[in-house]
Amino acid sequence: MIPQEIIRSKRDGEELDPADIRSFIAALAAGHLSEGQIGAFAMAVWFKGMSRGEIVALTLAMADSGDRLQWADIDRPIADKHSTGGVGDNVSLMLAPIAAACGLAVPMISGRGLGHTGGTLDKLESIPGYMITPDADLFHKVVKQAGCAIIGQTGALAPADGRLYAVRDVTATVDSIPLITASILSKKLAAGLQTLVLDVKAGNGAFMADRAQAEILAQSLVEVANGAGVRTSALITDMNQPLADAAGNAVEMRNCLDFLAGGKADTRLETVVLAFAAEMLVTSGIAASSEEGEGMARRALSSGRAAEVFARMVSLLGGPADLMENPDRYLARAPVEKPVLAARSGWLAACNARGIGVSVIDLGGGRRHPADRIDHRVGFSELLPLGTRVSAGEPIALVHAADDTAAQSAAAALAAHYRIAEEKPELTPVISTRI
Template identity: 45%
Template sequence: MVDIIHAKRSGNELTDEQIQYFVDGVVSGDIPDYQTSALLMAIFFQGMTKKEQATLTMKMMASGDHLDLSSIPGIKVDKHSTGGVGDKTSIPLAAVVAALGIPVPMISGRGLGHTGGTLDKLEAIPGYKVEISEQDFIEQVKKDKLAIIGATGNIAPADKKIYALRDVTDTVDSIPLIAGSIMSKKIASGTDALVIDVKTGAGAFMKTLADSRALAKALVDIGKGVGMQCMALITDMNQPLGDAIGNSLEIEESISLLKGNGPADLEKLIVTIGGYMAVMGDKAKTTDEGQKLCEEVIHNGEALASFEAMVRDQGGNPEVVNDPKGILPQAKYQIDLPAKKAGVVSKIVADEVGVASMLLGGGRQKADDKLDYSVGIMLHKKIGDPVKVGEALLTIYSNRENVDDIKQLLYQNIAVSDSAKAPELIYETIE
């Protein structure tokens, strides 16, 4: 192991055998944490070649279970997001794509810090089970074309151990390590095609367009290298996506979108990604045709029916689609944040708005924190929107009456100026 650390520290390319030795030693526990951490830091500073990234990914993938989805007819298409504030995209998107007849077997994660996890949002629906057996998962995708669950079995155990060390050694934002972590789990999940939504900006993991582009290219290279259909979009996370931040609020917004009443930015992103997924799933010849199909199933109720079927079959209360406020947990207090001056909203710092929701109880500061599904923030203004003095910029949903600390944090991170224009939503695609 010392030789491997030395080789990478010196900027050399690791051999397949060296990477295999490392992954095996991590899983078995034969390599102590301090040596694993040393290699992670060497990778952080020296980077990895495309070949090294692909090998690391495949060795991590092979360290555990591999889902066999071959019994599900059709091209299985999945989507992954690098995460952000208000990013509930996967939930309505999966229902939209399933309504086109494309199987969407989605294995999602939980949130930590200011980014919300898809599983946490779905667990706001009373009874919804994110943990089901592999066989039930496969049978549900056959029946409904859709299931969203947490990782089953022992997927990529090497990644779990490496990720835990990256978190405490400040080596999280290494592109080769991020790419290996994401793709080892996605390849092990057994899908045929993958669209990756790489977020960029203040509320994202990758703050700059250059870093986001490098990560997107690394992810696509790995996917294509193992024979998967794979492409990425780089999308904005300088302000929250949609209007709702918080678990129940985001489920309610997802249902509104599936009824054709969702925020324009969220619908645009879903239709754009869905267009690519429709082509990958062989339901459309072009992305334009795919986007039109997505719009149709949103506005004719078929996507909502897909979502309702998934909720019912995973133990959730399907009445949530008809009466979300009656079924989902609701906060005791709704407190508006009035604008202190007139003008145009010029800044809404996404990660700090996420932190505000977390401090209300809607997110985790530590992995074992319990969530309050009912709390969060509902934006009434986005960047580029005009606002009058005293008009509500947003509403705070809280179970405590005094939210002065939250108001102060939000005022510090929302700016009103003489003029501003809305940011681009989709910067580029990597195919």
């Protein structure tokens, strides 16, 4: 196998043979390809695309590049959820323990920040001691004892995807439907899932800004996953504003703890979390309808059972046992907090969600290069949702920064990302389509 010949073939728009795809991915996993070759392959796929057969071959090759997990001794349905990425999207952190509290086993393999979007693993790393890459035995133990475990890819699980994922992040090849499909599903196939639900985001803060493109991606994911034997459905959700009222790492973790304690009722975030919990329960056969599934999820949340599952998961993975009770003891705060003030009175009518994600990176809360270290403390909190009436000088958010200069710059940037109008806006529904 000559890597540059495979790259050339795809660059010229030819359909790759499954054997060539397997050889290329095997070389990638073994460390025999340079970052330049990986980036060139990703860019060729971005420009020329892939057929459904090529995507299936790529997905299976990446899933087979490492171990496949087995759950024969767990007598619960093995289920998971994945998001294509957004700003203020911390749904997985609450959804996994809610689903586990309702009777599912959720072995969730998550990723780091990609492009302007936040990463579940980066948020979890704001918890002191939390092991995001446990060995297979500990991962299995936590899923069995807690009901869920949210971890990152180990070197033994879809290793080819881990390296390709990092290169895509810094080569402007994130928003490729074949690469997104293979990246998401290779991890899910390797995790031994029986069912999967997908959160495919559309809007100015998503990788797929166009709703039609998001539906194409969702269709690709659902068809490839079902074809590989995993019962899968997808919901198209809105990403024209941050989903949570926080964007960052520790600030989103605080938001998660508040949610599990019942503090985020009647929000867009709650709507999405409960909808996906219901979808997971219906797809796995535990609930007969979405209404029944949502009711089960609400009870798991209001009773405190979901919070107990989350606390048990954190403790078993090395984090503090009393995180839920004492978040301020463990989640570091940025030294500077500065309110962002509305420049005029009116309605918050629109925002640049992608710009908000980029502003988090500018604060140090994301990466420009794969090896960058991030500052988990920084970001934005208390973000007001679109459709809120504000008065001039009223806070619309709070900046968390490492110093005064960064806080001043971030506050100005955030204010510029919002449009304040005289008329109340008509907002896009947070959930639009099921596939």
